[in-house]
Amino acid sequence: QSLDIMKSKGIPGSYEGLHRNIMRESSGNPNAINNWDINARNGIPSKGLLQVIQPTFNTYHVSGTPHDLYDPVANITAAANYAAHRYGSIDNVNSAY
Numbered sequence: 001q002s003l004d005i006m007k008s009k010g011i012p013g014s015y016e017g018l019h020r021n022i023m024r025e026s027s028g029n030p031n032a033i034n035n036w037d038i039n040a041r042n043g044i045p046s047k048g049l050l051q052v053i054q055p056t057f058n059t060y061h062v063s064g065t066p067h068d069l070y071d072p073v074a075n076i077t078a079a080a081n082y083a084a085h086r087y088g089s090i091d092n093v094n095s096a097y
Helices: 002-009 015-026 054-060 072-087
Strands: none
Touching (some): 002 072, 015 072, 054 072
16 A cells, blocks of 8 residues: 555655565564654654654655554655655665664
């Protein structure tokens, strides 16, 4: 679903890039919460499949997806949108972003 939405909105990225980053960030757990990094220490922990903080999700949320950080499609699509703006594509992300 995310790939279809990304394609319709012109957001670059592949299944392989999404899968690689999901497995690194959350091991595929859509309810994952990072309670130890700098974001967590600042009171805004990274959450979901691609470990997005709420302000980033709010900024890069893609219309047509739920406005719910834990929703897998919304989380993936917002993270891919962020990565596209910051790195050109989620495919270019090979470490925490």
